[in-house]
Amino acid sequence: MSHHDTKDIQVKEKKEVPTIPEQTKSGRSFIPDVDIYETEKDIIMLADIPGVKGNDLDIDLKDNILTISADVKSQAKEDETLIYSEYRTGRYYRKFTLSEVIEQSKIDAKLNDGILTLTLPKVEKAAARKITVTAT
Secondary structure (H helix, E strand, O other): OOOOOOOOOOOOOOEEOOOOOOOOOOOOEEEOOEEEEEOOOEEEEEEEOOOOOHHHEEEEEEOOEEEEEEEEOOOOOOOOOOOOOOOOOEEEEEEEEOOOOEOHHHOEEEEEOOEEEEEEEEOOOOOOOOOOOOOO
16 A cells, blocks of 8 residues: 555544533533434434443433533542543533424434444434224
8 A cells, every 4th residue: 555545543532512502510511422324213323422331321301402411531540640641531512403293202322432423313204094984
């Protein structure tokens, strides 16, 4: 492979949110990167939230607003002294407005290896049916 065939590695920095009006905790807040896919039956969201444990993740749904918030704690152990760090910890925070095509009661969330997968099922369309007429 020649040097023309290789691509430089691009490091993407975390996007820090300047301030979150609802925030009651001090510290940094980040916007998690999200990919959204659509199938015939679902909308699937993949959110990148490295370092988040399941019990540090909150997903709320109120008034058609889906809110993802999560805390990332330092990986340093009590007996360790941090001498250099590039990995910034803080809070992830992102909101989405859901449309009426989402069956909100059936939303499913899974967290695996720092990736949050939200499956948002679409409302089933009314099936066509034959209406029987009863003559009296």
